[in-house]
Amino acid sequence: MNNILNQIGIENYIFLSVILFCIGVFGVLYRRNAIIVFMSIEIMLNAVNLLFVAFSTYHQDAQGQIFVFFSMAVAAAEVAVGLAILVSIFRNLGTIDVGNLKNLKG
Amino acid sequence: MNVTTLLIILLVGAFATYFSGDKWAPKVALLFGLTAFAGTICLLSQYNLGQEINYTKLWISKPNISFALQADGLSLAMLLLTTALTPIIIYSSFGNTYKNSKAFYALILFMTFAMAGTFLASDGLLYYIFWELSLIPIYFIALIWGNGDAEERKKAVVKFFIYTLAGSLFMLVAFIYLYQKAGSFLINDLTQLKLSSTEQFWIFLAFFLAYAIKIPLIPFHTWQAEVYQKAPTVGTMLLSGIMLKMGLYSVIRWQLPIAPLAAKEYMDVFIILGIAGVIYGSIVALRQKDLKKLLAYSSLAHVGLIAAGSYTLTLDGFRGAVLQMIAHGFVVTGLFLVAEIIFRRYETRKISEMGGIRAQSPKFTSMFMILVLASVALPSTFNFVGEFTVLYSLSQVNIWFSLLGGTTIILGAYYMLKMFQHVMLGETNVRLFADVTFNEGLCLVIIIAVLFFFGMYPKPIIDLITPSLENILTQVNRFNQVK
Amino acid sequence: MNTLIAITGLGVLCLLFEILNFRKAIVPITIIGLLAVLGITFSEFNAPGSHYNNMIVVSKFSSAFSALFIVLTIFLVALAHDFYEDHKTKISDFIAIKIFMLAGAVAMVSFGNLAMFFLGIEVLSISLYILAASNRLNVKSNEAGMKYFLMGSFASGIILFGICLIYGAMGSFDVIEISENSLSAELPIWFPIGMILMTIGMLFKVAAVPFHFWAPDVYEGSPTLTTTTMSTLVKVVAIATLYKLIAELNLIPSLENQDLLGTFKTIVVIITIASMTVGNIMALKQNNVKRMLAFSGISHAGFMLMTLLSISNSAGNLLYYATAYSLAGIAAFTVILYVCKNRDNEDIANFNGLSKNNPLMAAVLTAALLSMAGIPIFAGFFAKLVLFNQTIQAGYLVVVIAAVINSIISVGYYFKLILAMYNKEPNEEAAKTQFVFYAVAIVAVLLNIILGLFPSAVLDLLG
């Protein structure tokens, strides 16, 4: 376990998760379908989770992995709320295109 | 009597007036105004008996701010002006009925409270707080009870408020900076500071912004005429009679002693600014169509001269400035009352719609004439004493200053007499003009009496203010002693 | 510690009431409960300590701010009753959510471990998402909720990433350990990056420029009571947490070790000035009062960020400013709730002639606005004063000048409202006022003025 990490090197994990995170960010920026935006946010969070695990192995302590559970739970809760909102929006507007949310501006 | 009592009287008065209801409010307000005046007299006697009149109590520990009041001759003189004018102003308004008058009179007393505090405060921040507080009542008085189109009025008043606030906020910054240096806001500590001349310059400038707008000096006067015109006459009296003097007082009390080097270095500039105000104001006043506006510009000219006097940094300049402040306070109040009296009869402030009043109202005419003469500083009126002293001090700096400043006695006579001629004289006006009522007459008579008495015998006031002015002068010159 | 537990308990209780059909009683009982909790908090004020191996650390700072939050929540709950009278069935849920949100808030100021911090902020945010969208038949409310949710979760992603990097650098979530290690010379670059990312996340929550875009839209769209919550409670929580974060994790010294401090401070200065300016200027031309106050909130956030420039000794000032601001906000919003009740929008026009319809409410709103504008004897003035003082002391005269100019601008729009109340004719007769509105508004304003008269009471609280 430990030696694998030594072989690969912690930096690469960081780079990987950074890239994943950025993918998530771009997803959020460029997709207008709310569902896909949610997914992109999930990607960001999971990128971070990955890094948590990597670090916890690197530091040889379990806190990181425990934290991952926290964050997963939180993310789930978030998405639950988000989807609820989305549903009511769909009821009212009949679309889930984020680009249509422009009543509030100025 | 403790100095705080005076402030408490006024504050309590404000609340009492508010809760006494619309019917009784004017009388209650008058009562408290007179009480405050009595209180001032009491303080005055204590001062003359040589008692220290001050009260200091730590208010906020961090930053170190204390509730410090201190009354020396100068403060007392200004206090006298304030508390003497307030009852007159209140009484003069008995002729009108204001809607929701309880709030109206309460605000008047509250404003008096704030202004009295400004004259008394010896802690920079306390002073600043009172200074700002005095702004709010006049804002509402002008806004709610003012006259003319609501939109116009709104514009003028808001401009006035923001403008003055802008000035004073920079003063606040200056005070905070000084606090960093001195570790307290007390004037005695601030006047001990030995700041570098650049620091002094900036601080002087910050103060100057606040005062130049309040006084007002050109070119910061643009709020004045409109607000004077729009505000109810009572408000105008408060503004021009007392509030302007706050600025001038502060120049002598705070600005010059704290930043004397800058004051000395740029003396000429500020004197010239003041004198420019004199000439400019007089010339603009010449062709005003609105009586109140004309008076506004006339007071622009007068305060310009006062400011020039105080920036000479001479005892004569200070003394003349203070004398002229008081004299002008009374005269201008009287003149605005005159304008109001005419308005009550004719519902107009347009000079063109007046004229031919003299034949119908001899009493009123004579009083008006006397006020006009006082405002053009006829010898044996109080204004002459002040104006002469100021002009003399100017001549000590530079004879040309006194010559230019002296044009006020020519131009002043010109626009005032012209105004008087078109308002009062000429063929008898077809519209009936009732002569002054009792309380109108009483107010004017009191004012006139004051003007003549101190015009002939200014000694008491001179003796009152001179020692404290000398102290201030020593503070101003403290840097010379170093060298 | 007990505070947190008690609050959570109270939240659960609220949910139970629904089952037990105590709707009538729920508001008063909750308020009483909160008052009790307030008592607990005060008792903890002088008993600092850490619990559950440093998950929760109770300090003067935390308990002082918790007290403030609780007070604010009391006001909010008090207002809740007739705000939700049209959908009574949900009232207990809404109140419960508010209570949980309070729990999150308390957790955020009293965390001893980044995990606790993360949970706190998420509890707070998620409850807010719900509240923002709570008026689910209203498109605006939906939109507000959605926008807030999207950006909020994006922000929490950034925060999480920051936490992660810190963990990577330090190998621990424990604040004390981190702060100890952070002073050591050789730190991986991740630590400062992580810190900055968390800071940014918090800047989003306090709605500082350029992370402020959500605020006006969400404030405008959400139900007014929620807006009240956001602009008072949440803003204060966020700024307090940010302060605590930077102070407790020794960000400043660690940056100093890697001589990044200068640039960091420049960034803070820029953000401060930008927030003040953008907030005030944008507020000038708003017709919707909630939106206007949103922008004014942004500018106030800018003011509060000034405390970061002298982090070591400005906790008291921050507390004072937060209190002054939030109390004024409560008062102002109470009046807005009263005026805009059963009106479809919150345009300034609704306030025309309020001084004639209801002079007391007009006076309250005026006082609140004057306090926000920083006119003397209202607490807002001293709040600004102490900030200016401390900032000049730290040598940032520029910031103060900018702040002064901004306060001048701010007068412009605050007075737009006052003028509407005093200088215009009422367009319809007054709606009758519930007692609770008066109570809340007046109490808030009185507290504000009392703070103005005796600032030391709060200023010296945190030494």
Add this chain to the structure above:
Amino acid sequence: MDTSLVLVLLLAPFLGFLFNVFLGKKAGKSIVGIVGTLSVFVSFAMTLYLFGNANQEPVVINLFDWISIQRFNVSFGFLIDHLSLIWLLFVTGIGSLIHLYSISYMHDDEKMHSFFAYLNLFIFFMITLVIGSNLLMMFIGWEGVGLCSYLLIGFWYKNQDFNDAAKKAFIMNRIGDLGFLIGIFIVGSLFNTLDFTSLKNIITTAKDINDFWIALAALALFIGAAGKSAQIPLYTWLPDAMAGPTPVSALIHAATMVTAGIFMITRLNFLFDMAPSVQNIIAIVGAVTALVAATIALVQNDIKKVLAYSTVSQLGLMFLALGLGAYEVAVFHVITHAFFKACLFLGSGSVIHGLHGEQDMRKMGGLKKAMPITFITMLIAALAISGIFPLAGFWSKDEILMTAFHANIALWVIGSIASIMTAFYMFRLIYLTFFNSFRGTEEQKNHLHESPSLITLPLIILAILSFFGGIISLPGNSWLNKYLAPLFSKVVHEEHQFGNTEYMLMAIATIGAIIGIGIAYKKYLKDNTIPSEDAEITGVTKVLYNKYYVDEAYDAIFVKPVNVLSSFFRDSVETTLSALIFGLGKVTNEIALQGKKIHNGSVGLYLFAFVLGVIAIITYLFL
């Protein structure tokens, strides 16, 4: 003792004033008249008493400190010495006469009480001016009389032209007053006192005095004097001042107030002696004024205008004397002039009274039968002013010309020409008014009558005075010169030796006068020419008739520009300034409007800005 006397002397007219102001309307006209006249007469009596037992030493009375300047105090005090006594004598004396006259003259005016009030006030201020113990006290009186003259010129306030005249008088005086003030400032800062006696001591004893500043002070003070005494360039107000009732013209604008300038310069003779350059200026200004005014007077048709310009011209002669340092001569002429000019004015007043307000000489004529007393008295006065032996005018004017001759021939020539002209226009007036046939309306003709005794009595007294007035200062042994001697720092330059020159000069003067009268006789009695109507006036006459267009010039140079400037300031500058302030607000609002476009409500943009912010911060910090 003296104090109370002086106070009575000072306050009597003031009390009269108060009475007439507050009780006048109720008291009724006769009471008003009596009180007014008595109050002045009281001061006259006091003056006589003081004059009777006045010793050489001047009496100084300091009541209290008035104005405090850092380096000196100005006391509220009075100084009674020979100079002030002389002035008091004819101020109060002629004053009471004219009050007497006014009782009847103003009897038909419904505002008689205020008229008397103003007159009393004027006397009060005039006394203050004369007996003030320092420059500022004098200044009180100085401005006070100016005020009264304003009030009295505009007495018939319903006519705006009169009001304009009054305003003009006040403002022109104020211009002078500014000069006066400046003078006071300089004197004060040079010598740290404004008190006459101490000033005299300091200046006469001082060794090294800064000539420049002295000269400047003297010049400034002279400007003040010029304003009050209607000298070039500040003389144009006096002719307009004739708008006031005739007694006013007699008292204020002929006998007393306009001599204040001479009084002031005589008071400060020690100062002016120090500034020869200024003295020259004074002499020249005086001479020129005398000539110019005389030329204008040649063609005026308004009887009072003629007298007004003659007053200006006579004042010019006095200033000529002052400029030559012959103060006592100037004083002498002041006194005699007071007599005959007052007489002339009152006479013209009685004429106007008789013709019910007609002032144009072209509509008069042949009045000598109708009003003989008026005629006789005016004739005497006219002879006196023309300088016919042995009337008062002869002596005083001759003294002046003699002094001028000894100083500078040119000045003497100008003076002589002026006096010849004087003779001419005075007799032109006499002939046009009293000789030939009446040219007025029938209706007036029937009402022609001699004025009542209250009017004629003062005329007679004044005529007598103008006849014998000369004796107070006969060449050879002049009582006046001796009496005034203590005032002057320099010993009064010795009496003119009566050589041939002197006699020749006298002869020339007399002949000149007779020539003047002769021309008038030829033109207006023999040929019986009537001055042509205003429209037909042409050439030089037109220029003279329009007073060299000086008023128009002043209007174009000073008044109009100021008013134009005023409207420019009001309309342009003011608006621009406030626009600037509003501009700041407008700019911010504009920015705000642009900002609203950025907050366009799209989540994408918001997030983009967010990310941008993050990237910016990270890069700035770590790269």
